[in-house]
Amino acid sequence: MSDGRRKHGHNSKIHGISPTYRSWQSMRARVMQHKGAYGELSIHSQWDSFPAFLADMGERPEGTTIDRIDGRIGYEPSNCRWATPAEQVRNRKHQGGVRWVGRVDKWAAWIGHERRDIYLGYYKDWWDAMCARKSAENQYWRSA
Secondary structure (H helix, E strand, O other): OOOOHHHHOOEEOOOEEOHHHHHHHHHHHHHHHOHHHHOOOOEOHHHHOHHHHHHHHOOOOOOOEEEEOOOOOOEOHHHEEEEOHHHHHHOOOOOEEEEEEOOOOEEEEEEEEOOEEEEEEEEOOHHHHHHHHHHHHHHHHOOO
């Protein structure tokens, strides 16, 4: 047992697998089995050992899973956190935004929420579109 499972008690036949240990396993499987989808994503070398992962990340709080703060960087202590699903949605690349729509000569605003885009409307100037976007962030994200 190179990862020290018998010593940390997170993978016992009596108590089952802990949420923290399950997250560690899932992180490793995601990177190892899906190299193409995750590109050159890597895991901090010391995190080959569950006790080292546990020492860096601590116990997984209820209602959270592991999240990479910067999705372009691998799993390492300075780039990982325990996050709720709502926090992870806000951390995705596709969060909506504001863009110029030349065919109508206006700014469009939208926001990503629960894996879908919510269209907020067209605006004459960038500032109004950004204000609509910020208002939607408060409405949809702060309540999550």
